[in-house]
Amino acid sequence: MKLSIRTELDYDLPSETDVLLQLEAAAIPEQTVEAAHIDLPPTDHFARVPGHDTIGERIWLRHQGNLKVTYTATVDVHRLTADCGALESVEPHLLPGETVEYLMPSRYCPSDEFQNLVDAEFGESGGGSRVMAIRDWIEDAIDYCPGSSTAFTGAMETYVSRQGVCRDFAHLMITLVRASGIPARFASVYGIGVQPQDFHAVAEVFLDNTWYLIDPTGMSTAQQMAKIGVGRDAADVSFLTSYGFAQLNAQQVWVEEA
Incomplete structure (x- = not known):
């Protein structure tokens, strides 16, 4: 099954803050990420690091001000199932x-x-x-x-x-x-x-x-x-971990069959 995914996050960070994101579908054998794009504002620091058990990736950001994140992806799921x-x-x-x-x-x-x-x-x-x-x-x-x-x-x-x-x-x-x-x-x-x-x-x-x-x-x-x-x-596996104050303005997730 193919999934169409869209995620939008909107936060305010009043001071320079370290943020750890994990919201992208993982590229692993049981699912194929056919297309993906993430939009981020210019930040003071950006780095990708492996997720837990090397499943998926996390993103380190250092940012101050408004943080808007938009992620879109198409994922083909073909994992093993059983009774x-x-x-x-x-x-x-x-x-x-x-x-x-x-x-x-x-x-x-x-x-x-x-x-x-x-x-x-x-x-x-x-x-x-x-x-x-x-x-x-x-x-x-x-x-x-x-x-x-x-x-x-x-x-x-x-x-x-x-x-x-x-x-x-x-x-x-x-x-x-x-x-x-x-x-x-x-x-x-x-x-x-x-x-x-x-x-x-x-x-x-x-x-x-x-x-x-x-x-x-x-x-x-x-x-x-x-x-x-x-x-x-x-x-x-929090989708957003903030090492400082972060004000949530809006958060939306859409998932449907592609």
Whole structure:
């Protein structure tokens, strides 16, 4: 499937500020970036650096004043899909080294606090069947409520409140999957079907020696997503991180089938 993407950001930076952007679709084997363009104002500094796990790129800017960013792209998605419920997990001692960090608790995903819960709630399942049972449980138990969480909300708060937005759904799923001994990471994506349209967050789980994208909100599918970047949780893949005050004026994202 081909995706047509357009993103517009408008911020004011009252003083000289370092800004880290990650909003471009990644050029990786599972998706082909056929065309892309990013418009930025003249800045004091511009540099590209690899994203987490070398998936995608980040852009360092140093800027003062109005920062308007426009990004457009056409991305052809052709990633591997499977019935995840039928896949086996990899025993921890056989995991590739680069996946091990995704078993560990992180800032928004305190998986060590959920081990008793996953054993009680999903104890009869394992591997991919447990992953899909977790996905189904989250979709049924958690209400999608825009504005119900903040940038500081973690998986424990989402579990207690039973509401959140896409990043909260992703954090809770990642937490429960890690607590089950299966690597899981956070993926920032552009997705068809996301309402309201915005940057989207999903989980990516490691089964049968392959990473698989899973959307616990149920709004999009793996073939309808263009991956931007991955990380332990949202802190690793924010679309804009400002090392100084930044005033948001406007932000819009459009994603449709090309």
